Each structure stands twice: as structure tokens, then as C-alpha cells.
Amino acid sequence: MLNGQKTFISNGQLADLVIVVARTDPGAGHLGISLLVVEHGMAGFERGRNLDKVGMHAQDTSELFFTDVRVPAGNLLGDEGGGFIALMQNLPRERVAIGTTALAGAEKVFEEIMKEIIGRGLGV
Numbered sequence: 772m773l774n775g776q777k778t779f780i781s782n783g784q785l786a787d788l789v790i791v792v793a794r795t796d797p798g799a800g801h802l803g804i805s806l807l808v809v810e811h812g813m814a815g816f817e818r819g820r821n822l823d824k825v826g827m828h829a830q831d832t833s834e835l836f837f838t839d840v841r842v843p844a845g846n847l848l849g850d851e852g853g854g855f856i857a858l859m860q861n862l863p864r865e866r867v868a869i870g871t872t873a874l875a876g877a878e879k880v881f882e883e884i885m886k887e888i889i890g891r892g893l894g895v
Contacts, residue, residue, distance in 0.1 A: 773807060773815075773840040783833025784821050787811045791837070792854055801855040806848035815840040 773793060783789065789809050796803030809816050819834025849857050 773837045777835045784831040802852045804854035806854040808846040
């Protein structure tokens with residue numbers, strides 16, 4: 772049974788499947804963490820409110836609630852207890868992508884500001 776809640780979940784309102792990082796063996800430390808696929812419509816799985824945020828308004832950010840959700844064994848993603856290792860293998864790539872996106876946005880803002888400054892003859 773899956774119980775708990777998650778907050779600040781990207782695309783939580785629209786997703787038909789969510790991957791939940793869950794502690795499946797409390798006594799096993801980092802080897803007691805597994806990835807579970809929870810499907811829209813499973814009893815006990817509810818979406819909370821769509822959260823307000825500063826940027827990326829086209830992508831919703833939500834609360835998700837899990838109350839006695841029965842997750843079938845077939846919905847285990849990867850090996851039981853392999854969730855932490857899977858996260859550590861994928862998070863660095865995700866962080867680079869987020870940093871690259873932020874840098875590209877900052878460069879575009881800088882470029883537009885410089886055009887405005889030069890266009891007004893304000894000099895640099």
C-alpha cells in the first residue's frame with residue numbers, strides 16, 4: 772500500500788502516469804527505495820491543487836496524494852530497492868538540462884537589454 776503525498780510535481784495535473792519514489796524497505800537505507808508507477812484512476816490516488824508559481828506557466832505544478840493505493844507488482848519500475856541508484860544515475864543529466872535552459876534564458880534577456888540600451892543610444 773502506498774501512502775503519503777508529494778508536492779511541487781511537474782505536470783501533476785495532466786499526467787496519466789506518475790513515477791513515485793517510495794521507501795519500500797524502511798530498514799534498508801538507500802537500498803530500501805523503489806520507483807513505483809502510479810496510474811490515473813487507481814483508487815486512493817488524488818491530485819491536489821495546481822500551485823501558483825513564478826515561471827513556466829504552461830507546465831502545471833501540483834500536489835499529489837496517495838491513500839492506501841494498491842500498486843501492482845508489475846508497476847515496479849526497475850528493481851525493488853534500485854530507486855536511489857536510478858535517481859543518482861539520471862539526476863545529473865537533468866540538472867545539466869535545467870542549468871542549460873536557465874543560462875539560455877539569461878543570455879536572451881541580456882541580448883534584449885543590450886539591444887534596448889544601444890537602440891536608445893545610452894551606450895554601455
